[in-house]
Amino acid sequence: MSKINIDNISRLTLANLPTPIQRLERLSEEWGVDLWIKRDDYTGIETSGNKIRKLEYTIAKALSEEAGVVITCGGIQSNHCRSTAAVAARVGIKSHLVLRIDEEPPLEGNYLLDKILGAEVSFISRSDYSERRNEIMKEIADSYEAKGIKAYVIPEGASDGVGNLGYIQAVREIKKQEKELGVEFDTIVSAVGSGGTYSGLYLGTKLFAPEKTVYSFNVCDDEEYFLNVCSQIATDTVKALGAEIEVKKDDMHIIDGYKGIGYAISRDEELEFIAEVAKKEGVILDPVYTGKAFYGLCNEIKKGNFSKSKRILFIHTGGHFGVFPKQEQFAKLLVVSSDL
Numbered sequence: 103m104s105k106i107n108i109d110n111i112s113r114l115t116l117a118n119l120p121t122p123i124q125r126l127e128r129l130s131e132e133w134g135v136d137l138w139i140k141r142d143d144y145t146g147i148e149t150s151g152n153k154i155r156k157l158e159y160t161i162a163k164a165l166s167e168e169a170g171v172v173i174t175c176g177g178i179q180s181n182h183c184r185s186t187a188a189v190a191a192r193v194g195i196k197s198h199l200v201l202r203i204d205e206e207p208p209l210e211g212n213y214l215l216d217k218i219l220g221a222e223v224s225f226i227s228r229s230d231y232s233e234r235r236n237e238i239m240k241e242i243a244d245s246y247e248a249k250g251i252k253a254y255v256i257p258e259g260a261s262d263g264v265g266n267l268g269y270i271q272a273v274r275e276i277k278k279q280e281k282e283l284g285v286e287f288d289t290i291v292s293a294v295g296s297g298g299t300y301s302g303l304y305l306g307t308k309l310f311a312p313e314k315t316v317y318s319f320n321v322c323d324d325e326e327y328f329l330n331v332c333s334q335i336a337t338d339t340v341k342a343l344g345a346e347i348e349v350k351k352d353d354m355h356i357i358d359g360y361k362g363i364g365y366a367i368s369r370d371e372e373l374e375f376i377a378e379v380a381k382k383e384g385v386i387l388d389p390v391y392t393g394k395a396f397y398g399l400c401n402e403i404k405k406g407n408f409s410k411s412k413r414i415l416f417i418h419t420g421g422h423f424g425v426f427p428k429q430e431q432f433a434k435l436l437v438v439s440s441d442l
């Protein structure tokens with residue numbers, strides 16, 4: 103194994119780690135696989151989900167540069183933005199979120215929490231978001247700097263060569279837990295949205311667990327897009343670490359076909375699936391990421407595409423607050439109370 107200096111890179115302790123690993127007893131039986139789940143939805147309350155693993159590195163870097171404000175971006179219901187707002191408040195600096203909207207949004211879910219957590223919010227249109235979000239964040243950073251406040255810009259999802267390190271470390275955490283549990287996972291599965299989690303898991307397994315293969319289901323864009331994004335992020339990380347790893351798109355596995363009708367939009371069958379998993383296992387998946395990825399995994403298992411996997415570990419990357427903005431759609435699908 104090549105020597106790398108990951109342990110010398112500064113990191114804050116923000117997440118509740120290690121997150122538990124649990125066996126999904128009934129679904130394993132029903133789907134005919136040995137299926138386990140890693141509860142990265144338990145990394146915190148305000149900071150729940152996968153972004154906090156990345157932010158342990160990102161915020162450490164921002165503080166080392168004496169930032170008084172962190173600026174980041176995402177969709178209106180961004181888990182990453184909510185985690186960033188929470189962490190900024192926790193370390194005593196400001197947060198400024200650039201949120202993508204189509205129309206004036208209701209104050210609910212993650213956006214409500216952003217406001218409760220004291221984040222400054224700027225709204226931008228879908229087209230500005232895709233074409234010039236980084237430029238817009240830079241302009242906001244300049245306006246803080248003009249007031250004498252140092253600003254640190256975090257890219258979408260904290261998915262860069264810095265945040266990525268959080269999921270390299272998660273692989274080491276899994277290795278340690280395997281020893282304690284007396285089991286080994288040959289397959290790791292997650293959702294992919296901005297690429298940092300996948301590229302971290304990819305590099306982590308290359309470095310520390312080459313026996314494992316990582317698969318991700320995309321919840322937006324397509325396979326080619328994510329192969330490009332993830333290999334770029336992984337390449338940046340490899341450079342920063344000075345590691346001797348060859349990043350190859352051929353051994354990255356993005357499974358396309360389950361984003362449904364679009365990012366953050368749910369088909370009824372996806373919400374029904376979330377309710378079914380909740381009822382059988384007591385685990386709540388989110389509609390935007392984990393619900394779609396796990397629905398994809400279920401379908402691919404049924405098609406026989408994971409028949410070579412001996413033991414599968416699905417990473418629950420969080421997103422619970424995203425359930426609440428779907429209450430109307432859920433209400434139509436669930437049988438609501440009966441008379442006694």
Ligand SMILES: *Cc1c(COP(=O)(O)O)cnc(C)c1O
Pocket residue numbers: 151152153181182259261293294295296297298299300388391392419420421
């Ligand atoms: C952001 C997010 C993901 C995707 O992770 P990326 O690193 O952005 O690809 C998955 N699940 C949840 C709940 C998220 O908030």
